Amino acid sequence: MRRPPTRWLLAFGALAVALLALIPIGRWEARRHVRHELAGIQRVLRAIGPYDQPSLDAYRKNVITGVDCLLYRRGANRFALEFCFDSAGRVLEGYDRRGASPKIWSVRETPESSTIHVDRPRLEVLVARLQAQR
Amino acid sequence: MTRARIDERLDAAVPALIAACVLAAAAGSSIQRDVLALGRPGRWALLVILLAFALVRAAASLPVWRVPRATTFAVLAFCGLALASAAWSVNPHGTLVRSLALLAVVVAIVALLGCLPARPDLGDRMLTGVLAAAGIVAFAGFVYWLVSPSHAAIAATTEYPSRYQGIEQNPNTAPLLLAIAVPIAFVRALRAETALRRIGFGIVLVGLLASIVASGSRGGIVAAFAGLLAVTVFGPFSRLRKLAVGTAVVVAFAASAWLSTIPKALPAVPVATGVPAVAASPSANAELVLPLNQEIGNPWWTRTQGDSRRSLFNTNVRARAWEGTYHRALGRPLLGYGFGAEQWAFVNRYYAFDSQNPENAYLGLFLQLGVVGPIVFLATAALCVVAGARASLRGSRTALAAVGATAAALAAGLSQSYFHGPGGIAFVALWMSLLVCGTAVAR
Numbered sequence: 001m002r003r004p005p006t007r008w009l010l011a012f013g014a015l016a017v018a019l020l021a022l023i024p025i026g027r028w029e030a031r032r033h034v035r036h037e038l039a040g041i042q043r044v045l046r047a048i049g050p051y052d053q054p055s056l057d058a059y060r061k062n063v064i065t066g067v068d069c070l071l072y073r074r075g076a077n078r079f080a081l082e083f084c085f086d087s088a089g090r091v092l093e094g095y096d097r098r099g100a101s102p103k104i105w106s107v108r109e110t111p112e113s114s115t116i117h118v119d120r121p122r123l124e125v126l127v128a129r130l131q132a133q134r
Numbered sequence: 135m136t137r138a139r140i141d142e143r144l145d146a147a148v149p150a151l152i153a154a155c156v157l158a159a160a161a162g163s164s165i166q167r168d169v170l171a172l173g174r175p176g177r178w179a180l181l182v183i184l185l186a187f188a189l190v191r192a193a194a195s196l197p198v199w200r201v202p203r204a205t206t207f208a209v210l211a212f213c214g215l216a217l218a219s220a221a222w223s224v225n226p227h228g229t230l231v232r233s234l235a236l237l238a239v240v241v242a243i244v245a246l247l248g249c250l251p252a253r254p255d256l257g258d259r260m261l262t263g264v265l266a267a268a269g270i271v272a273f274a275g276f277v278y279w280l281v282s283p284s285h286a287a288i289a290a291t292t293e294y295p296s297r298y299q300g301i302e303q304n305p306n307t308a309p310l311l312l313a314i315a316v317p318i319a320f321v322r323a324l325r326a327e328t329a330l331r332r333i334g335f336g337i338v339l340v341g342l343l344a345s346i347v348a349s350g351s352r353g354g355i356v357a358a359f360a361g362l363l364a365v366t367v368f369g370p371f372s373r374l375r376k377l378a379v380g381t382a383v384v385v386a387f388a389a390s391a392w393l394s395t396i397p398k399a400l401p402a403v404p405v406a407t408g409v410p411a412v413a414a415s416p417s418a419n420a421e422l423v424l425p426l427n428q429e430i431g432n433p434w435w436t437r438t439q440g441d442s443r444r445s446l447f448n449t450n451v452r453a454r455a456w457e458g459t460y461h462r463a464l465g466r467p468l469l470g471y472g473f474g475a476e477q478w479a480f481v482n483r484y485y486a487f488d489s490q491n492p493e494n495a496y497l498g499l500f501l502q503l504g505v506v507g508p509i510v511f512l513a514t515a516a517l518c519v520v521a522g523a524r525a526s527l528r529g530s531r532t533a534l535a536a537v538g539a540t541a542a543a544l545a546a547g548l549s550q551s552y553f554h555g556p557g558g559i560a561f562v563a564l565w566m567s568l569l570v571c572g573t574a575v576a577r
Contacts, residue, residue, distance in 0.1 A: 008203050015211055019218040022506075026222030026469040029504075033465045058420040071420050079420055102429055109224040109471065109478045130418045 040105025044094030089120035152263025188245035199248040205572035208514040216473035223472020232474025235556035268315030275300020295397035298348035309354025310560040317361030317538025353549025359387040361542030368526040431485035459492035470504035495547030522571025533574035539567035
């Protein structure tokens with residue numbers, strides 16, 4: 001086997017350096033994405049207001065393992081606003097259906113990145129109440 | 135035993151080993167439970183054996199072992215990117231496992247192809263392994279259909295016609311592999327030295343195409359004929375022969391597409407247009423009215439009957455998923471969610487879309503590795519295809535088959551997301567055809 005020329009060794013070295021340089025960029029992009037999604041979820045929660053209110057109209061139970069959701073009416077639209085939370089009380093998704101198409105914010109793929117927490121037992125009471133209603 | 139005899143014996147095992155790897159992957163997605171139980175662990179064990187064998191084979195021909203450096207550099211850049219993405223992946227463990235498996239497959243193939251200067255027919259033997267595996271999958275599917283037709287085909291619904299799936303769990307699975315094998319069989323039939331061999335390869339070719347058409351896999355049909363067209367374009371034929379073969383390929387493509395439309399879906403149950411207003415729905419369980427995994431394109435939004443019936447040209451359902459995946463990928467546009475993390479990054483929210491991936495390998499790569507991923511992959515593919523095309527035009531039969539197989543594999547990526555799944559039915563075939571193309575300049 002012939003010895004690889006120096007320029008190829010340099011090229012492979014440069015490749016390794018370039019790949020290492022991508023790591024901080026990839027991590028920055030991941031953090032930026034999570035911040036963007038959490039900001040959207042926060043907007044949905046602000047639009048909802050108090051969790052226990054007359055416009056609370058529907059629920060989802062175990063929509064993915066351990067994840068429940070609460071949905072709030074706005075006008076004739078029963079599902080206008082929605083947020084989903086996991087068994088640890090972390091809010092993972094927010095939905096705004098007040099327009100012509102849904103706006104969705106989600107950190108479902110990395111639940112541990114959610115910094116928005118809710119009182120899960122209190123919300124479970126709301127889910128149970130909706131389940132019992134109809 | 136002489137060195138030449140050792141080499142000969144080692145090389146004789148290559149097609150069988152590659153066929154075993156591809157067959158194990160096919161078994162790993164089989165509908166038959168016993169076969170599935172064998173294939174799931176077997177495919178990983180066989181990849182390890184392939185890697186070990188390839189390294190031994192490479193070591194045995196070390197004095198003359200040589201691969202084109204540009205191709206090796208490009209493919210290692212892709213593997214390196216995949217590996218590095220574990221650092222920013224939404225599932226670092228999943229990314230690490232898949233990128234290491236990709237690296238193992240690529241290293242195994244490159245190690246074998248490095249022996250080409252000493253053993254020029256090794257590339258041909260590797261493609262023989264792919265062709266043999268595809269032939270066995272097609273034949274086994276046909277036998278299974280004879281024995282158990284209800285398992286070897288999915289029943290018609292109001293949305294889908296009945297579709298043949300052979301031994302696989304999904305009608306689109308086997309065609310992925312068969313489409314890659316079609317151009318290999320075609321080249322073997324065209325260049326056969328005896329009439330008997332030509333007839334034999336012709337029968338294999340027809341069998342592969344018949345299986346693809348019976349499955350109704352539109353992506354499979356397009357991929358198979360893309361491979362055949364590539365063979366026609368890059369084959370060392372006279373202009374007149376190219377025209378004749380090309381015309382026959384186009385006519386056969388049209389006929390295959392038409393044949394695949396013969397099975398029909400069941401008549402739709404009449405539904406009044408206009409979905410009742412959401413407010414009128416009595417259930418508090420939103421999943422019964424607007425399931426989260428059916429939200430985009432749901433009649434709840436469109437206020438019309440859901441558009442989910444399958445036809446030759448209706449790609450609305452898949453287009454919804456592609457558009458959604460594109461927007462999802464834009465969330466992390468530079469470097470994506472991590473190689474192999476597609477199943478976590480992709481969330482199926484699309485009405486009538488029954489898959490846990492976007493069903494498009496290029497969008498899948500964009501989702502996993504951002505814009506850098508498809509660029510590196512396509513640059514690697516271009517490098518390989520150009521090398522293979524040049525060798526084909528110079529008369530290399532192996533390169534021609536590899537170019538056809540690569541064209542089919544890349545076309546199949548338009549309708550299936552499989553470039554990143556080492557356990558998938560066509561993964562080894564894709565990287566093998568690509569790298570056989572890429573090393574064609576070494577001969």
